[in-house]
Amino acid sequence: MDSTTLEVDGSVMEGGGQILRVSAALSCITGTAIKISKIRAGRTTPGLRPGHPNSMTKVTWPQHLCGLQLLRDICAGSLDGAAIGSTEITLNPGKITSGDHLADPQTAGSVGLLLQASLPCALFTDASTQLCLKGGTNAEMAPQIDYTVKVFKPTLEKFGVHFDCDVKMRGYYPKGGGEVVVTVNPIKQLSPVTMTERGTITKIYGRAFVAGVLPYKLAKDMSTAAVRTIRREIKDLYISIPSLQEKDQACGNGNGIIIIAESSTGCVFAGSSLGKKGVYADKVGIEAAEMLLRNLRHNGCVDEFLQDQLIIFMALASGTSRIRCGPVTLHTQTAIHVAEQLTQAKFTISQSDDDQTNNPTFIIECQGAGLSNPHL
Numbered sequence: 001m002d003s004t005t006l007e008v009d010g011s012v013m014e015g016g017g018q019i020l021r022v023s024a025a026l027s028c029i030t031g032t033a034i035k036i037s038k039i040r041a042g043r044t045t046p047g048l049r050p051g052h053p054n055s056m057t058k059v060t061w062p063q064h065l066c067g068l069q070l071l072r073d074i075c076a077g078s079l080d081g082a083a084i085g086s087t088e089i090t091l092n093p094g095k096i097t098s099g100d101h102l103a104d105p106q107t108a109g110s111v112g113l114l115l116q117a118s119l120p121c122a123l124f125t126d127a128s129t130q131l132c133l134k135g136g137t138n139a140e141m142a143p144q145i146d147y148t149v150k151v152f153k154p155t156l157e158k159f160g161v162h163f164d165c166d167v168k169m170r171g172y173y174p175k176g177g178g179e180v181v182v183t184v185n186p187i188k189q190l191s192p193v194t195m196t197e198r199g200t201i202t203k204i205y206g207r208a209f210v211a212g213v214l215p216y217k218l219a220k221d222m223s224t225a226a227v228r229t230i231r232r233e234i235k236d237l238y239i240s241i242p243s244l245q246e247k248d249q250a251c252g253n254g255n256g257i258i259i260i261a262e263s264s265t266g267c268v269f270a271g272s273s274l275g276k277k278g279v280y281a282d283k284v285g286i287e288a289a290e291m292l293l294r295n296l297r298h299n300g301c302v303d304e305f306l307q308d309q310l311i312i313f314m315a316l317a318s319g320t321s322r323i324r325c326g327p328v329t330l331h332t333q334t335a336i337h338v339a340e341q342l343t344q345a346k347f348t349i350s351q352s353d354d355d356q357t358n359n360p361t362f363i364i365e366c367q368g369a370g371l372s373n374p375h376l
């Protein structure tokens, strides 16, 4: 190993796939070679495979491996040790290149997580980049593609980041078969963001879907139960969660729901859930509704998922970003740890003292590294 190769410990804190995505993306952008060891040591099935404890499957979803290979392709680098089950990889980044790139985990590996790995890097190209991402568009323990489009994308626009998602086909566990083509515009430098004022919730909407052989009634039951649950706490807003039967543009069987809330200051939050064998549809709806409500009870500006997903962009931006959030998650702390290891960004977290509610909020502040795109 070269003495300039940075060692990343894949077992720290959350000890999961996110360490791979954040460190590999920053490796490509900064041109720093990295060796990641003890990959996903915090999981019951360590190494390069998703191994969600609830995945009930022997099928591997090489989402992590595929994400790393995609990054290697975008930065024309070399990747050593990357195979299913591997606990150690080395990534030597080359020059980031625009153009078309494909990632296909062959199964229901999450499209949202493939994008999470590759988007930051695709911003630092010389021209627009097309990412053809295959797999699961609505997968467990990952952003549903609707979350990416409705929550992640508008928030990233505050950093000056612009991308388009064309959902060509939806795909579900276990087969996948989904396809999303993402067009990413390069950027010279990311702007810092200030998201500290929640404002009031002005809109709640979503979608409840079934696909394949599953009965339409499941979608209706998810939607009805979700609306009823939200109504108990939020009485004065119309809630629109249409029930949808996915037809031509969906591969395989699946059902799920996502509910989105928007605030008067442009904050976006979501709660979501997917149907599982043996779980009643109304339970799926209630789970998503409770997730959303939990994230609206505090006065923060991001939900518990967006929190960790924004860390890399705060680290890259030029200047000071401030984001108010609810309890800081371990995923967020892990992303901060990795971002500070690979860039000059400095984060602080403080409890907000102007919070009058019983649900404390925290301000994540970041002095960004201000990385510039050398190709523009």
Ligand SMILES: Nc1ncnc2c1ncn2[C@@H]1O[C@H](COP(=O)(O)OP(=O)(O)OP(=O)(O)O)[C@@H](O)[C@H]1O
Residues within 6 Å of the ligand: 015, 016, 017, 018, 019, 040, 043, 049, 050, 051, 052, 113, 140, 141, 142, 143, 144, 147, 272, 304, 305, 306, 308, 309, 331
């Ligand atoms: N319901 C959800 N809505 C939006 N984003 C989600 C949701 N659930 C999880 N995420 C996001 O998905 C990512 C999951 O990262 P994590 O490292 O846990 O998963 P992983 O790569 O599949 O790895 P592992 O298999 O090791 O858990 C995080 O960024 C998290 O915020």
